[in-house]
Amino acid sequence: MRLDKAEDGFAILTLDADGAMNVVNDDFIADMEQVTKLVAGDDAIKGVIVTSAKKTFMAGADLKQLVIGFETLTPAEAYAFSQRATGMHRAIEHSGKPWVAAINGLALGGGFELALACHHRILVDDPKALVGLPEVNVGLLPGSGGTVRLGIIAGMKTALDLLLSGRSVGPAEALKLKIVDEVVPAGTLIDAAKAWLATGPDAVKPWDVKGWVPPQKKGMTVPEDSAAYMMATGGLAKSGYNQPAPLAILNSVFQGLQLPFDKALAVEGKHFAKLLTNPVARNIIRTTFISRLAAEKGARRPEGVPKFEAKKVGVLGAGMMGAGIAFVSANAGIDVVLIDRDTVTAEKGKAYSAKVLGKLTQDQADAVLARITPTDDFALLEGCDLVVEAVFEDTEIKAETTKKAEAVLPAHAVFASNTSTLPISQLAKASLRPDQFIGLHFFSPVDRMALVEVIMGQQTSKETLAKGLDFVAQLRKTPIVVNDSRGFYTSRVFQMLIHEGAAMLAEGVPPAVIENSAKAVGMPVGPLALLDELTLDLPLKIVDQAIAEEGDKYTPPAGTAVMRRMKDEIGRSGRKSGGAFYEYPEGGKKHLWAGLGEYFPVKDGWDVEELKRRYLYAQAMETARCLEEGVLETPEDADLGAVYGWGFPTWTGGTISYIDTIGIENFVKEADRMAQLYGPRFLPSAWLREKAARSEAFYAPAEDASTKEAVPA
Incomplete structure (x- = not known):
């Protein structure tokens, strides 16, 4: 970054980190601490304009540092990291000088938290200049004051909407929501910032004024905010029962509007630390950002081959x-x-x-x-x-x-x-x-x-x-x-999901429980609904073709008998032919076919948690077999294929990250138990047992993040 002083007393702090974007990392925080101290001690500086030399303002945290650099962080160490960034923003507010964020492009995550810590925010009028706090998308919450400041500035309803959805907004909506103060044409951004500083604005934030009372001190919650909080609480199920970030955000915003400001920041920091040291955030970030970006940049492309462009x-x-x-x-x-x-x-x-x-x-x-x-x-x-x-x-x-x-x-x-x-x-x-x-x-x-x-x-x-x-x-x-190989990877493992659901039906598990258990674990759609969309003809054709070509060497998947019965005996094969497991009334909402109970009577003894494990284990075990057989060569490909191919729950990071999260020894032990109860599809191979005996994870220990290119949030 570069600090340029001017005769009018308005200094311009220009962010210009190495790399394509400005990101929040240890180096940035150290530089900001130094600059803020310099500004506070320089009487010639009357105000500060923060802007960027790049097309974007700031992209957020360096996710690679969060995952790789902090993999072994304790909650106390994670809290200390959060508090250092929080302290950096508080130093801006306590510097005695007004700061204005001249946001010249996209400002997300830690980048927008920096803007929120400034006394005034001016956004360039450009559809690409999006602002927001999308941390929920990587299993985190803003960790340096974002939930607290956004709640106070925009109100609970707006804050919860933006934080729980993770959505970013353009200039017009940002102005309407009052999360920026001005929207101006690109050529006038710095002039507008200087004009605001020239009005002699107060350098003390409202929450630092003596006698300030939090907007919703206990017992003073307004009905509109109560309704917003209740709606957000009810909507947590949509984000997945296994995602800890939405609940942490909900609590952080609620408490942030009732506690003294610095206490609210401490509460947010504790929530952040808990999430940062939770494997869910690591799994999401590693697969959906680090591995995905590497794949798109050509991680698997052979070296030495000239670049090809299809015309x-x-x-x-x-x-x-x-x-x-x-x-x-x-x-x-x-x-x-x-x-x-x-x-x-x-x-x-x-x-x-x-x-x-x-x-x-x-x-x-x-x-x-x-x-x-x-x-x-x-x-x-x-x-x-x-x-x-x-x-x-x-x-x-x-x-x-x-x-x-x-x-x-x-x-x-x-x-x-x-x-x-x-x-x-x-x-x-x-x-x-x-x-x-x-x-x-x-x-x-x-x-x-x-x-x-x-x-x-x-x-x-x-x-x-x-x-x-x-x-x-x-x-x-x-x-x-x-x-x-037959089915390659994605089709081969995806069929484990639909066959597991069909097998449960034969065991007497209620159809609605089969569907809801899959959705509760994070699958986007239940297996019976998927089979209706696919039609039973497709999975059965795959099975029949394999039998024709491999004979006795091929073992049909667990749900084959149910599918054959539905198609051949009952005469229901899918949505295209009027429905299989579901009915599709004209003008009405689809629903499970009432006749299923006649052919597949419901029995007692099922357990929802066990059903959820079965879905995850069946898919993870087949993925491990794909790695063992050389169908897959890397855990990154496995996890990307699982998450983006058929919607394996994002909170797991993918089928292989799921095994590593459980621990390979525990996975093998539990799989042995399931194999005894449900069949050989859960049985670990000798290869997997040997890995477990060595406590050998699929992902190698994290490398030093300082040697790697930053991946912005």
Whole structure:
């Protein structure tokens, strides 16, 4: 940072840390302590303007330091860290000089806490200049006064809305909510700050005025705030029973409006310390920020391969997946040839893009649509750099499509299959160039789902892998890399969830309990509802294909018998055919089919906590098998795939982080117990037992955060 003094007495403090963004870390706090002391002791300085030399104001805390640098922190040490940052902000308020935050761009987390500690906040009128306190998204709360100051400045209702949702707001809404004081054009930001300082503002914050009374001293809570608090309390279930941050935020804001200011800060600091030393925050930050950013920056990309950029892409199949892939490709500036059996069907696929382009201007939407050429003519694939095949999940149909495409494609083109279960090495047998054949498994809906599972066939070259990852990067998606097997990784482990739910039904667990147990543990949807959306045909086809190809070596998953009975005996196979486990009344809300009790009678003896464990353990155990077999190579890919592929609970950090959090010895012991009760799907392998005997976690001990690039909140 740089402090520039001026003759008018208004100093400008410019934040300009190394790296792309300003972040809150030990170095920043030390510099701020020094500068604030200098300002307080310099009579020539009449006021301070805080701004940034970067396009953003400040991004927040360095999450890598929070996870890696503080992995072994005790609650007392975490509290001391929080209090140092809190003290830094209090020093600004006690400096005897008015401070104004000239917020020239995005200010989130610790960056906005700095602005809240200033006496006045001016935000640039730019839609990219978002402000907010999103710490709840990483399992934390603002730890240096954010909950207390926001509650006092904006009131309980606004503070709870922003803090519990983690949402950031633009200039107009920030002004309306009174969390900034002015919004001005970019060119007048510093002049506006000087103009405010020229009014001779009071350098004493309201809560530091003698006799100040907290807004809601005990017994004086206003009805509107009581209602907001009750609504927020009732809404905690939506954020997940396993997320400690929302409850801590609720308590911190409530107490912050009733206690003397510095006592309120101490309470917030204790909540922060408890969250920072809780594995939930570590799990969330490691997977959703550190691992995700590394994956998107090319952590799995082979070195020494020239950068690839797709200019023209072919998409074979204009159904929901193909249409989505065509859209994200065209939206990324790539020309797309969208092929189906006839032009009318291909046109329908293009129409999907028109439907999802609602937020763009007409000119922008027209430009995207102009890049998509719907056709039934494979000859138009000439000149394509890459083709994504997204036809029906059938080996013969895919083989025929591959041959027709490769007859036209240039020799350098990469051929990718969007298959979700069929082995890539098997599909590559139809290719003239199996070394240029790869799997790119997108998730539906493609325009909203971030993950792409990149599957290496036995002959896929490292050059092809690099090109596949470069294409995923062009689409601004998050890749994981897995090796070939039936179901690969995501489909293979996801089916453990739906089969576990079906198995519970056969055991006599009430259907509503099956669904609610999954949602209570953090799954977005219950397994029976998922099966209705998938239709029973799909998981049963996967099972039947495996039996046909592997025979007695293949063990059908636990819920297969229930699915067969529902489809073949009862005649209910999914939502498309009128419903399976659910009913879909016209004009009404879907509900569980009342006839389930006749075919699957409810029995006593089930326990919700045990059901929740079963969901988590079944998926985690299958993920461990994928690592053992080499389908997965890193725990990071496992966790990213789990969280972003099928919605494994974020609070766990993913299937492998879940095992590490429990402790591998405890996991194996508990899995043995479950295997005795429910079957061999829970049985640990010799490989996993050996890891447990060595107390060997999947994630290596944390590295020194000081040698790593900062990851802003």
